Amino acid sequence: MRFDNKVVLITGGSRGIGSATAKAFAKKGAKVAINYRANLAAAADTLEQLAGDGHILVKADVADPTEIAAMVKEVAEHFGRLDIVVNNAGIFEYHPIDQVDYETWQKEWKRTIDINLIGASNVMYCSAQQMMKQGGGRIVNVSSRGAFRGEPLQPAYGASKAGMNAMGQSLAQSLAPYNIFVGTIAPGFVETDMAKEVLAGPDGDNIRNQSPVGRVAKPEEVAHGILFLASEGAEFMTGAILDINGDSYLRS
Ligand code: NAP
Numbered sequence: 119m120r121f122d123n124k125v126v127l128i129t130g131g132s133r134g135i136g137s138a139t140a141k142a143f144a145k146k147g148a149k150v151a152i153n154y155r156a157n158l159a160a161a162a163d164t165l166e167q168l169a170g171d172g173h174i175l176v177k178a179d180v181a182d183p184t185e186i187a188a189m190v191k192e193v194a195e196h197f198g199r200l201d202i203v204v205n206n207a208g209i210f211e212y213h214p215i216d217q218v219d220y221e222t223w224q225k226e227w228k229r230t231i232d233i234n235l236i237g238a239s240n241v242m243y244c245s246a247q248q249m250m251k252q253g254g255g256r257i258v259n260v261s262s263r264g265a266f267r268g269e270p271l272q273p274a275y276g277a278s279k280a281g282m283n284a285m286g287q288s289l290a291q292s293l294a295p296y297n298i299f300v301g302t303i304a305p306g307f308v309e310t311d312m313a314k315e316v317l318a319g320p321d322g323d324n325i326r327n328q329s330p331v332g333r334v335a336k337p338e339e340v341a342h343g344i345l346f347l348a349s350e351g352a353e354f355m356t357g358a359i360l361d362i363n364g365d366s367y368l369r370s
Contacts (some may be wrong), residue, residue: 119349122147125197129153130207132161134310138337144168151193180237190244203245205238206260227274234278254297263306290357299356301347306363307334329364
């Protein structure tokens with residue numbers, strides 16, 4: 119898999135899976151735009167570790183449609199094109215139905231859907247306009263095993279990722295005539311900040327043992343799946359949802 123001089127925008131590229139994906143693309147020759155929301159130090163640290171040169175940082179909150187449009191415009195103007203977009207930014211907030219009040223419930227659902235689903239849809243919209251103009255592109259959405267398995271403690275998260283799966287399937291159909299291909303990956307638990315607390319807690323061993331491999335994924339393993347869906351030769355996988363969960367949850 120080579121991505122020489124391909125321009126890649128990764129939302130939430132400052133940490134975790136996004137950071138590993140930025141490093142993997144850069145290693146394979148791509149020019150990377152790392153989006154971050156708040157954590158400039160982490161974003162700058164990722165930037166510093168990228169192979170090659172010419173990579174940039176772009177600040178935007180994906181919950182803000184105006185900031186998304188400005189971010190995509192900035193990347194396209196800076197590089198002259200936008201070949202690959204990875205919709206990776208996301209949040210995973212605790213709000214079990216039997217423990218939170220009604221006000222918190224509404225706040226968590228709105229915030230989660232705004233970032234994980236509507237934010238991703240707006241990134242797709244703005245990127246697709248640029249990709250249609252230039253004659254094609256790739257979009258990879260980072261969903262979750264939780265879309266299939268349920269998330270009893272983070273129900274809005276599970277719903278946001280199920281929505282993301284359906285969005286990818288719909289937009290793969292809309293965009294294929296424009297030579298734009300859409301893939302989705304569905305990781306199980308991954309060793310990142312997002313999962314750190316849960317994996318260190320009393321459920322950590324149970325979660326690791328959900329996989330016959332006896333561990334959760336490394337961010338680099340998820341990045342590998344993202345690069346695969348964005349690679350030359352994977353075009354006909356458009357609309358597919360790829361499990362990366364170490365056989366911890368089977369669906370057919
Ligand atoms: P992470 O370590 O918590 O990193 C989250 C990233 O998203 C950070 O770069 C953060 O930016 C960014 N972000 C959050 N809200 C944002 C916003 N409103 N606008 C722009 N950026 C925002 O998480 P991760 O584990 O790498 O997760 C990445 C993706 O994988 C998410 O979509 C997540 O749902 C999915 N996933 C994760 C797991 C897991 O177990 N870790 C499992 C399945 C799926 P800042 O640094 O600026 O805050």
